[in-house]
Amino acid sequence: MEFIEILKAIILGVIEGITEWLPISSTGHMILADEFIQLNMSAEFKEMFFVVVQLGAILAVVLLYFNKLNPFSSKKTAREKNETWTLWFKVVVACLPAAVIGLLFDDLIDELFYNYQTVSITLIVYGIWFILIENKNKKNYYKPAINDFSQLTYATAFKIGLFQLLSLIPGTSRSGATIIGGMLVGTSRFVATEFTFFLAIPVMFGASLLKLRKFGLVFTSAELIILLTGTFISFLVSIIAIKFLIGYIKRNDFKAFGYYRIVLGIVVILYFSLLA
Template structure:
C-alpha cells in the first residue's frame, strides 16, 4: 500500500470533516488541496464522495436522538391522522392541521428546502462539474462569499425564529433557494444556508442547526447520484485509502459540529469571512505570480 496516498487520504479526510459544516466551502477546500497534493484523477472523485458521506453520517450520529424522536413522533402522528382525522374529516380539512404538527412540519420543511438544490442540481450537474470545479472559480467565490458575510453581519439583526421547529414551509423554501447557490464550488453550502437563514429571520443557532439537518437529505442525494455517475471507478483495492479518509472525515466532522454550534450561539461569522477572503486572495496571487502551477486553472 502506498503510504503517501494514505497520508493524502488522512489529510483530505480531516479537511473535509472540519470544513463541511463551516461557512468556508468544503468542496472548494477539497479542490484546492486535492490539486496541491496532485490527487485529481478519476479515483479522487470517488474518494471525495466517500469522505463527504462520512461527514454527513457524523451529523446523523451527533443528532441521532433528536432525529429519532422526530421520526417516531412523525410516525405516530401520521398513524393517528390516517386512522381518525382523514377518515372523519377528509383530506382537505385534515391536511392543514396535519402539517402544523411539529414533527411533521420538521420533515416537511426539510423536504421543501431540499427541492431547489435537487431540481437545479439535476439540470446543471454536467455544466457545473465541467466548467466550475477549478481553483480560480473557488478562489473567486471564497472572496465574494466572504464579502457577502461581512455585509450581512453589518445589517440590523432581529431574529424572529429561535428554534428549527418554529420555521414555516415558506421560511424553509427561502433557505432552500439560498442553498442552491452553493452548487458553485467555493460558495459553501453551509455558508449559503446559514447566511440565508439570518437574512430570513432565523437566529444564529437555528440557522446553523437547520443547515446541519438540511445537509442530510441534500448530501445523501448528492452522494447517491455521484455514486451512480462514477460507479465504474469503485475498486476493492482502494478500500484502505477510502477507509482512512472516511474515519478521518467522520471524527473531524463530529468535532467541528460541536465546536461550531457552541461558537455561533454568541459570536458573529466575521472571522470566517476574513478567512475566506484571505485564503481566496492567496490562491489568486499564487496563480497570478506563478508561484503554483494549478492543474485545472
C-alpha cells in the same frame, strides 16, 4: 498500496471534516489540498472521492442529532413525533430547488465552474457578504423573528432552500449560503446553523449516490481502502467541527469566517497565478 496514500486520505478526511461544516468552503480547501496532496489514483476516482468522503460528515450529523431527527423514538410523545416529521418535511421542501437543478445541470456546473478562478471569486464575494451582513445586524441590533424550529414556516424553509442553490457553484460553501440565507429571512444564527446541518443529509447523500453511480460500484482494494479511510476520518473530525461551530455561534458572529474566506480566496488566486 503504499502507506503514504492512506496518510493522504487521512489528511483529506480531516480537511473535509473541518471545512464541510464551517462556512469556509470545503471545495476551495479541497482544490488547494489536491495541489499538494495528490492521491495516486485516477482522475475519475478522485472526482468521486471528493464528493463521497462527505458521507462521513453526514453520518456525524446523524449521530449527534439522532434523537432530534428520529420520528420513531419511543422516548418521544405523539406531539414530539409529529414535530419531528414536520421538521423533516420542511427539510425536504428546502432541498427541492437544489435537488432539481443539481440533477439537471450537475455535469455542466462541474465543467463550467469547477476551477480555481470561480472558487477564489466566490470565496472572496461571500466573505465580504458575511462581514456586511454581520455589520448590518450589529448596527440594527439584530433580533431574529425565528428562534425555534416550530416558528420556521414551509415558505421560509423554501426560501432557505433557494439560497442553497448558490452552493452549486464551487467555493460558495453550502453551509455558508444557507446560514446567510437563513439569517436574511429572519432566523437566528442557531436555527440557521442547525437547519443547515439537517439540509446536508439528503443533499449530500444524493450527491454521493450520483457520483458513485457515475463512477460505478466496482473498486480495487486500494480504492476501497482509500475511500473508507477518508470517510471514517471525515466522520470523526466532523463531530468535533459541529460541536465547535454550535459553541462558537453562541458567543460570536460570523465575521471571522468572512475575513478567512477573503484571505483564502486571495491565496488561491496568487498561488495559481504564480503557476501559470
